[in-house]
Amino acid sequence: MLSVDSLNQYYGGSHILRGLSFEAKLGEVTVVLGRNGVGKTTLLKSLMGVVPVKSGSIKLDGSDITRATSYERARRGIGYVPQGREIFGRLTVEDNLRMGLATKPGHTPIPAELFELFPVLKQMLGRRGGDLSGGQQQQLAIARALAAGPKLLILDEPTEGIQPSIIKDIGRVIRWLADRRTMAIVLVEQYYDFAAELADQYLVMERGEIIARGRGSEMEANGVRALMSI
Numbered sequence: 605m606l607s608v609d610s611l612n613q614y615y616g617g618s619h620i621l622r623g624l625s626f627e628a629k630l631g632e633v634t635v636v637l638g639r640n641g642v643g644k645t646t647l648l649k650s651l652m653g654v655v656p657v658k659s660g661s662i663k664l665d666g667s668d669i670t671r672a673t674s675y676e677r678a679r680r681g682i683g684y685v686p687q688g689r690e691i692f693g694r695l696t697v698e699d700n701l702r703m704g705l706a707t708k709p710g711h712t713p714i715p716a717e718l719f720e721l722f723p724v725l726k727q728m729l730g731r732r733g734g735d736l737s738g739g740q741q742q743q744l745a746i747a748r749a750l751a752a753g754p755k756l757l758i759l760d761e762p763t764e765g766i767q768p769s770i771i772k773d774i775g776r777v778i779r780w781l782a783d784r785r786t787m788a789i790v791l792v793e794q795y796y797d798f799a800a801e802l803a804d805q806y807l808v809m810e811r812g813e814i815i816a817r818g819r820g821s822e823m824e825a826n827g828v829r830a831l832m833s834i
């Protein structure tokens with residue numbers, strides 16, 4: 605589904621992503637772990653085309669999107685849940701969800717399934733995004749990313765600042781989405797237990813490189829928890 609090969613990215617003279625290569629498969633959750641500042645957010649921004657890459661390639665379903673605009677990537681099937689959620693605070697929940705349909709024809713309805721996944725959004729359709737709790741905003745950000753039916757869903761620390769009961773709900777939704785086998789999921793996460801529970805595959809980053817990788821079921825045995833706390 606997603607294939608990243610020898611990706612390099614710089615901010616000015618700082619070499620941030622150093623030759624990253626990995627694949628994310630349909631029906632799997634690929635978890636990207638690593639401490640603050642190792643380049644996880646930059647990786648997701650590069651996948652979404654928010655920052656340009658210097659060299660290497662990004663392929664979605666076999667077609668090269670390395671130089672495509674963010675809009676084009678969204679149109680081709682990438683759904684992005686950015687760090688900090690980036691909800692439009694002055695727009696209603698409904699209009700925030702419509703933003704997720706920006707790449708679709710004018711009268712495309714909001715998929716009813718989103719309200720089955722996140723019932724709270726249905727009750728709050730007319731409320732302003734800014735009036736929602738942090739957890740509700742996170743659910744809205746995920747629903748917005750799902751609205752256009754992505755093939756690849758990328759999420760940047762969806763548990764950050766969220767209460768435990770909503771973290772559980774979000775975890776259940778991510779697992780359900782993966783098990784449906786219609787998309788690949790790339791999840792950047794610092795909350796080890798959440799990541800370990802969801803991971804089919806894991807990647808650990810340090811200073812812009814992948815320093816460890818494996819199957820999710822092997823994370824504990826491979827000592828990934830310790831890598832996160834050094």
Ligand SMILES: Nc1ncnc2c1ncn2[C@@H]1O[C@H](COP(=O)(O)OP(=O)(O)OP(=O)(O)O)[C@@H](O)[C@H]1O
Pocket residue numbers: 615616620638639640641642643644645646647687
């Ligand atoms: N716009 C920018 N301009 C210059 N340097 C940046 C910019 N954004 C991030 N960086 C630097 O790039 C490096 C990687 O940052 P990035 O946000 O990708 O890390 P991260 O692993 O996602 O960390 P966090 O968990 O804190 O979000 C850091 O050293 C950061 O200071």
